[in-house]
Amino acid sequence: MENKYIISVDMGGTKMLxxxxxxNKGIISRAKISTDLDKxxxxxxxxxxxxxxxxxxxVGLSNSQIVSVCLGVPGSVNPYTGHIGIAPNLGIKNFNIKNRLEKILPYKVLIENDVNLGALGxxxxxxxxxxKNLLAVFIGTGIGGGVIINGEIYRGSxxxxxxxxxxxxxxxGPKCGCxxxxxxxxxxxxxxxxxxxIKDVKKEKKKSLLEKQIKANERIKSKALLNAVLKGDKVVINRMKEAAQITGQVLSGIQNLMNFDMIVLGGGVIEAVGKFYLPLIEEEFYKHxxxxxxxxxxxxxxxxxxxxxxxxxxxxxxxxxxxAV
Structure with a gap:
């Protein structure tokens, strides 16, 4: 009996993976391209x-070995129809990607919000x-949440x-991307x-190890925050503490409403600075x-x-x- 596989595609704002x-085998092959937002x-x-x-x-697979192509879309999607309502970071609005893809691929196409897919994973x-009941929270460029109730993803009306x-x-507060x-x-x-x-360094003239990157208008990633924290950068540490406190407060309110068994934290910030960041979130969480x-x-x-x-x-x-594959 031949092995069956799926192809999962994460449609990110910077890359498509x-x-x-x-x-059984986990991930056996990967491919990625940069996302061109002008497309x-x-x-x-x-x-x-x-x-x-x-x-x-x-990989040398036959068409019969591919059960589905699953897309993780950063936006509002209807997984039953394959319709993307809006994916702002990709510039997609009111588009049925499932129908379009199934016209050119010999496989079933499934779509889901990328954070919901992360929660399912x-x-x-x-x-x-x-x-049984968990909240998955991904903190990176933005903040997303996926809700699992009685073992199943909760998508809402x-x-x-x-x-x-x-x-x-x-x-x-400051204006959001929404x-x-x-x-x-x-x-x-x-x-x-x-x-x-950036505001602390440029307007308040505070000293930070990230000054060179800020002056050069370079993108500051999570690893740069980690390096600054490890070197005792007070500006970075204070701003991260502030964000951790807000996160702990928000999650405590959600927990009071939903009474989850587990809250799982992921995303670029958590992956990079989790050891420093999680205890701060927990400390504030249990206060409220x-x-x-x-x-x-x-x-x-x-x-x-x-x-x-x-x-x-x-x-x-x-x-x-x-x-089941």
Whole structure:
């Protein structure tokens, strides 16, 4: 009997990453291309089809071995119809990517919000394996959440459940990418942390190890924050502490409402500075969470990294096609 696989594609704002995977062998091959934000949705369709073909050819798979192609989309999607409502970082609006791809690929195409896919990956293949109710939180360029209830992803009435990054924290706060002011994401994402550090250095004239990068208008990534923290950079440490406190407060409110068994933290910031950052989040969290709501809760770091959404494609295939790979 031939081995069956899926191809998971993570459609990121900087890169598109595709992997051939099944639950027995894990990821057996990867391919990626840079995301060109000047392209049209139809161009993205061609890029994805090309990535898929490259992987199939490289691994030497037959069409019958590919059960599905699963897309993780950073935006609002309807997984039943394959329609993308809006994916702002990709410039996609009101586009049915499933229909377009299935016209040029000989495989079933499934789509899901990328954070939901990450939550599914954590539930079925990561630290959430034996957990019934969990919240997956990804902190990076933005902040996203995926909700698992009774072992299943909770999508909400319009498939946008879990958008914790757009919970209101400060109505007079900075403008968020969504257009509103004071969202959680606008106050505690890596983008927010970096913006505050830049403000401290440029306007307040505070000294930081990141000054050269800031003056050169270089992009400051999570690893740069880690290096600054390890070297005792007070500006970076203070801004990260501030963001960690906000994160702990927001998560405590969510826990008081939902009473999860586990909160899993992932994303670029957590991967880079988790050892420093998680204790700060937990300290603030337990100041505000109700005792009975949080007494059995586990707050843990994801171990799957960027692969969480890739593994989530396996669970999505089982849900929509009834096929275990």
């Amino acid at each position: 595709a992997s051939v995977i099944n639950s 049209t949705p139809n161009d993205y369709v061609k890029d994805i089809a090309s990535l898929v073909k490259t992987l199939v050819d490289d 954590i539930k079925h293949f990561g630290v959430g394996k034996n957990v 319009n498939f946008v459940a879990g958008e914790i990054g757009h919970m209101l924290v400060d109505k007079n 257009g509103r002011k004071g969202c959680f994401e606008a106050l505690a994402s890596r983008t927010a942390i970096v913006n505050n550090i 969470a109700l005792y009975d709501s949080s007494k059995n809760l586990k707050i843990v770091q994801s171990k799957l990294g960027d692969d969480a959404a890739i593994y989530g494609g396996i669970a999505l295939t089982k849900e929509f096609l009834g096929i």
